[in-house]
Amino acid sequence: xxxxxxxxxxxxxxxxxxxxxxxxxxxxxxxxxxxxxxxxxxxxxxxxxxxxxxxxxxxxxxxxxxxxxxxxxxxxxxxxxxxxxxxxxxxxxxxxxxxxxxxxxxxxxxxxxxxxxxxxxxxxxxxxx
Numbered sequence: 059x060x061x062x063x064x065x066x067x068x069x070x071x072x073x074x075x076x077x078x079x080x081x082x083x084x085x086x087x088x089x090x091x092x093x094x095x096x097x098x099x100x101x102x103x104x105x106x107x108x109x110x111x112x113x114x115x116x117x118x119x120x121x122x123x124x125x126x127x128x129x130x131x132x133x134x135x136x137x138x139x140x141x142x143x144x145x146x147x148x149x150x151x152x153x154x155x156x157x158x159x160x161x162x163x164x165x166x167x168x169x170x171x172x173x174x175x176x177x178x179x180x181x182x183x184x185x186x187x
Contacts, residue, residue: 067098075103075115111148120144127151135166143169 067087073095074086082103088095111126121129121138128137128144135143143166150162 072103072115111151113148123151125151135162135169141170141173 069090070087071090072085073088075082076084076086076097082100085098085100085103086095087098111128113120113122113126113128116122116128117126119139120142123129128149130137130144130149135145135149137144137149145162145166146160
C-alpha cells in the first residue's frame with residue numbers, strides 16, 4: 059500500500075467510466091459514507107469484486123448472462139464488443155479467485171496485443187499507415 063503508483067480508495071464505488079471514444083480517461087466515483095461524487099482522472103482501471111459481479115457499469119454496453127457476468131467467447135477474453143476484453147471475476151463465475159483473475163488478465167492483455175497488431179497490419183495493407 060506504500061507504492062506511489064497505487065491509490066486505494068476506501069469506502070468508494072465507481073459510478074461511471076468515461077472516455078474519449080477510444081480510451082478510458084476519467085472515472086466518476088462516489089463516497090459510500092457521504093454520498094459525495096467526484097471525477098478521478100485515470101488511464102486504467104482494475105475493478106476487484108466479490109462473489110456478486112459488479113458489472114453494472116457495462117451491462118448496457120456488453121452482453122451479460124442472467125447472473126450479471128460478462129459473456130466472453132469460449133476460450134477467449136473477447137466480449138460482445140470488438141476490442142473489449144473481460145478478465146477475472148466479471149466473467150469467471152466458476153472460480154472467482156484472484157489467481158484466476160491474474161491469469162485471465164494476462165490472457166486479455168495478449169488478445170489486445172494481437173488485435174492491435176492485426177489492425178496495424180490491416181492499415182498497412184490498406185495504405186492508410
